[in-house]
Amino acid sequence: MSSIREWCDDAGGLRRFGLALVRDDRFVCDDLCAAALVDQLFRQASLTLAPDRRADARPTRARVFAQFVRLYRRHVRRLDAEEGDGGWAEGPAPSRCANGAAAAAVRALPLDLRETLLLVVLAGLTHAEAAEALDIPLAVAVGRLARARARVAAFMATGSARAPAGWPRAAHMRIVK
Amino acid sequence: MKRRLDAAEVFAYVDNCLAPAERRAFEARMRDDPELKREVAQWEAQNCAIRAAYGAPASARAALDLGASVNENAPGRKALAPALRRAPAARESGESRAKGPPAAPPARPAVGRRVARSLAAAAAFAAGLLIAAPPGGATWPRDPLLDAGLAAYRAFAASSVPIEFAAADPDAATRWLVTQFAGAVVAPRFASDELQLIGARVAPGMATRAAFLVYEDRLGERVGLMIEPIDAPPAKKPAWRETGGATLAAWMGAGFGLVAAGPSREPVAALARLAREAPPPAR
Numbered sequence: 160m161s162s163i164r165e166w167c168d169d170a171g172g173l174r175r176f177g178l179a180l181v182r183d184d185r186f187v188c189d190d191l192c193a194a195a196l197v198d199q200l201f202r203q204a205s206l207t208l209a210p211d212r213r214a215d216a217r218p219t220r221a222r223v224f225a226q227f228v229r230l231y232r233r234h235v236r237r238l239d240a241e242e243g244d245g246g247w248a249e250g251p252a253p254s255r256c257a258n259g260a261a262a263a264a265v266r267a268l269p270l271d272l273r274e275t276l277l278l279v280v281l282a283g284l285t286h287a288e289a290a291e292a293l294d295i296p297l298a299v300a301v302g303r304l305a306r307a308r309a310r311v312a313a314f315m316a317t318g319s320a321r322a323p324a325g326w327p328r329a330a331h332m333r334i335v336k
Numbered sequence: 337m338k339r340r341l342d343a344a345e346v347f348a349y350v351d352n353c354l355a356p357a358e359r360r361a362f363e364a365r366m367r368d369d370p371e372l373k374r375e376v377a378q379w380e381a382q383n384c385a386i387r388a389a390y391g392a393p394a395s396a397r398a399a400l401d402l403g404a405s406v407n408e409n410a411p412g413r414k415a416l417a418p419a420l421r422r423a424p425a426a427r428e429s430g431e432s433r434a435k436g437p438p439a440a441p442p443a444r445p446a447v448g449r450r451v452a453r454s455l456a457a458a459a460a461f462a463a464g465l466l467i468a469a470p471p472g473g474a475t476w477p478r479d480p481l482l483d484a485g486l487a488a489y490r491a492f493a494a495s496s497v498p499i500e501f502a503a504a505d506p507d508a509a510t511r512w513l514v515t516q517f518a519g520a521v522v523a524p525r526f527a528s529d530e531l532q533l534i535g536a537r538v539a540p541g542m543a544t545r546a547a548f549l550v551y552e553d554r555l556g557e558r559v560g561l562m563i564e565p566i567d568a569p570p571a572k573k574p575a576w577r578e579t580g581g582a583t584l585a586a587w588m589g590a591g592f593g594l595v596a597a598g599p600s601r602e603p604v605a606a607l608a609r610l611a612r613e614a615p616p617p618a619r
Contacts, residue, residue: 172392178390265386280386285352305343308347311386
């Protein structure tokens with residue numbers, strides 16, 4: 160088990176992932192990063208007191224990112240409940256785009272596609288780890304990944320979140336000889 | 337013969353989730369299929385664009401690991417990254433993220449490298465200080481008493497900030513200050529009416545809390561006098577400093593540290609002169 164100091168040293172990656180996931184809301188990102196890291200600290204402390212190999216089987220890194228995703232989903236649900244929409248959606252993506260077309264395309268993605276894509280591309284989790292972090296089957300995670308990538312490509316090509324005509328809705332299958 | 341190639345396999349290759357044998361087979365297939373190669377290149381380029389947009393390392397192999405003993409916020413991260421951030425060849429799940437030969441396990445940086453990194457960080461910090469405050473052109477008072485006076489002036493002497501205790505009479509202000517400082521601080525009674533007292537408040541001083549008296553001159557400009565009780569301070573003549581649109585004069589004596597602060601030199605000079613000419617307050 161890595162020491163607390165070691166993995167706290169490298170928490171910048173979590174913050175980078177968090178900023179992308181929460182669409183550059185630094186206050187929300189910092190709060191959730193701190194909460195996810197503190198959660199992991201408590202978990203690590205409890206495991207130190209009462210070692211349980213089964214509980215520690217999942218890699219620490221994937222667990223922290225998964226915790227961030229869970230906390231952000233809870234944050235979005237709470238916002239929706241407070242605003243009375245009754246839905247399960249974030250607000251519109253911020254119009255300001257500081258990081259270019261790729262970041263704008265990621266920001267325009269719906270939450271379920273965005274979190275899958277970012278867990279794999281930015282957090283560096285494997286598909287299986289991302290699926291486990293999101294509590295979904297592997298096939299669903301890969302499907303979301305395909306849709307997210309298609310939307311990002313369409314956005315970067317046309318500047319619109321809507322996929323252009325003729326673009327595969329989800330690049331699931333391809334016929335090859 | 338036709339067969340279906342799941343896009344999941346393409347994504348697994350792009351995201352380095354294939355086992356080494358599967359990866360080699362996929363690469364062999366890619367050599368015979370230019371369209372597949374183009375598709376892989378497209379998704380890899382998209383991954384790179386997303387990582388670059390958020391300042392992440394360009395390669396998935398350099399994915400962040402909370403177990404790495406490297407602070408990516410520290411200077412010199414990029415130079416150390418290739419050596420220190422290599423992922424293990426095989427994961428617990430049997431998947432591999434390494435394209436090439438198995439990588440060495442991440443090694444903890446040697447003591448010498450840590451010292452070098454610390455020295456580099458110290459040098460960068462010193463360079464930053466030099467840039468922020470070039471020699472000979474100090475823009476921030478170094479004297480803690482001046483610091484406290486400047487902070488109090490900026491926080492409490494602006495016209496938009498209400499006075500905690502409004503009083504035009506120094507005796508009334510003194511009666512209020514007695515309750516705050518147990519008789520240690522009194523509002524000085526000036527010999528002339530160049531400056532009119534408008535109120536008093538308690539402000540953070542250099543080491544403890546201080547009284548901050550706000551005056552107005554005939555033009556309506558506000559100046560402040562901070563009086564901080566100090567145990568046996570050495571007598572000091574007024575030291576002047578102009579910084580950030582404020583003029584300050586600080587001096588010590590008779591058990592107090594005093595700072596006069598205002599927007600320009602004239603009212604501050606008048607306040608400092610009147611305060612020094614006023615009879616010393618009884619402690």
